[in-house]
Amino acid sequence: MSDLDQPDPSSVAPGSQRSVHRSIAFSAIERYGNLVLFLVTIAVLARLLTPAEFGIYAVVNAVTAVVAASFQEFGGANYLIQKRELSRASVQTAFTVTFGISALVGLALLALSGVLSQLFEQESLQKGIAVSALSFLLVPFSGTITGLxxxxxxxxxxxxxNLVSGAVGAAVSIALAMLSFGFMAPVWGGVAGNVVLTIMLLRQHRDLGAFRPSVAQIHDVVGFGLYSSGVSVINVLYNLSPQLFLAKILDFTSVGLYSRATSITQIFDKLVVQVLNPIIMPALVSRSKDASNLRVAYLDAVELLSVVQWPFLLFIAIMAHPIILILLGQNWLEIVPLVRLLCVANLALFAACLTYPTLVATGSVRDALTSSLISLPPSLLVVLCAAFFGAQAVAASALLTLPFQAAVALYFIGRRLTIKPKHLSCALLKSAVVTVMTASGVMVCAALIEARIVPSFVGLIAAGGVAALCWWSGLMITGHPLLHHLHRAAGGLVVSAPWLRLRRL
Incomplete structure (x- = not known):
């Protein structure tokens, strides 16, 4: 049976708790496996490449990512997921539109690679951008199958x-870096990973008819894609703007330092958000018929995400020095203040991963674009001004821009789901208490490391244990709803433990 012959996910199994939990488990296996590969790769590459080489790679990645965002939402995964009744014609049209735009954009990027290298006054960029453009021919295939x-x-x-392709990409990147390929090592690694991913997805899918050219549903595909692509482009451009601004205004060493700081800050996203992202959209779409159910689901998700994200980010911020020393080495300690600033700023984004899926689920994809157009252009201006003062100033600017963006997004969500500030406050109160308890314990360990009473590695391990203990204690004291979910995830093996029976206060 092909994918298109399966039951509509908005009406059956995907809405069930068992299906969601199983999906989260598989997504977690994939993401955590790739997180290990990511940490190993950056630890090795940090010792083989200089900050300047990392900076050049970051700019290549930024340019190609911004360009890719301009076409991937035309018939991409989000279009296929939100479509209530998905026909073969819809899939074929989605693929056709995506492939056509991808090929044209890839050729344009290849032709403009020389101009871009001159813009940033770095000839090496031309080769990096040209090689990265090869992946544009693969994305329509892998993106369509992934969406299905x-x-x-x-x-x-x-x-x-994804695990196999990630392992191949990491191995190629490390091997080429050891052979002195410089910044091109991770570029070629990315292309190799995309090739393997596409081949494996095609072998799993086995329905080549989905890639037959068609324009039968082109108005529907383009109608959704215009808004969705607009959201994607402006958000990707904003997220990558610090690297682009620093490369043009300062130097590639600053770009490399900021890029590595961002990678450390985003570990939470790789641990949790990227595990949930593939499930959030279909899960919310399945509840979109009832606004009250969707509101409850949103507030529950906010409560669960914040109690994990906030303590984790503050742990990274407080323990930034030993983490960077052990993971990246002595040469990268300059990014410690950047990591701390970015972690604190990212506390405001406790519901960021829910915004776009929620607005799409309510049929308000236009609001997602409006929200981005209101919050991101002023934020870009702030980042641009900060870039003249260095990477640390850019990181500090996030303390202004990210809370502003979160406030705008919450306004649109609140309007659609009739969520008031008091509702959010109630959902976040217990998470705030747990966070304070966790951060207090970690600060004691950080003080011991700073006073050189314990070495960095021992102190980091101890801080992890203390943080886990304080976090768990906070969950029990507040009776946080996450306890119930953890209990269910454990499969009922510890059902007799009395603290798992705590009710919400």
Whole structure:
């Protein structure tokens, strides 16, 4: 049976708790496996490449990512998932539009690679951009199959494909870096990973008819894509703007330092948010018929995400020095203040991963674009001004821009779901208490490391244990709803433990 013959996920299994929990489990296996690969790769590459080489790679990645964002939402995964009744014609049209735009954009980027290298006054960029453009021919295939698998909650297949492609990309990057390929090592690694991913997805899907050219549903695809692509482009451009501004205004060493700081800050996203992202859209779409159910689901998700994100980010901020020393080495300690600033600023984004899926689920994809157009242009201006004062000033600017962006997004969400500030406050109160308890314990360990009473590695391990103990204690004291979910995830093996029976206060 092909993917298109499966039942509509908005009406059956994907809405069930069992399906969601199983999907989260497979997604977690994939993301955590790739997180290990990511940490190993950056630890090795940090010792093989200089900050300047990392900076050049970051700019290549930024340019190609911004360009890719301009076409991936035309018939991409989000279009396939949100479509209530998905026909073969819809899939074929989505692929056709995506492939056509991808090919044209890839050729344009290849032709303009020389101009871009002159713009940033770095000839090496031309080769890096040209090689990265090769992946544009693969994305329509992998993106279409990924969207279909996500729609049908086939996360086991996705996990295998993504883990293997991630391992290949990491191995190629490290091997080429050892052979002195410089910044081109991770560029070629990315292309190799995309090739393997596409081949494996095609072997899993086995329905080549989905890639037959068609324009039968072109108005529907383009109608959704215009708004969705607009949201994607402006958000990707904003997220990568610090690297682009620093490269043009200062130097590639600053770009490399800021890029590594961002990578450390985003570990939470790789641990939690990227595990949930593939499931959030189909899960919310399945509840979109009832606004009250969607409001409850949103507030519950905010409560669960914040109690994990806030303590984690503050742990990274407080323990930034030993983390960077152990993971990246002595040469990268300059990014410690950047990591701390970015972690504190990111506390405001406790519900960021829910914004776009929620607005799409309510049929308000236009609001997602409006929200971005209101909050991101002023934020870009702030980042641009900060870039003249260095990477640390850019990181500090996030303390202004990220809370502003969060406030705008919450306004649009609140309007659609009739959520008031008091509702959010109630959802976040227990998480705030747990966070304060966790951070207090970690600060004691940080003080011991700073006073050189314990070495960095021992102190970091001890801080992790203390943080876990304080966090768990906070969950029990507040009776946080996450306890119930952890209990269910454990499969009832500890059902007799009395603290798991705590009710919400």
């Amino acid at each position: 698998f996500r729609r049908d909650m086939e996360f086991g297949k996705l996990a295998i494909c």
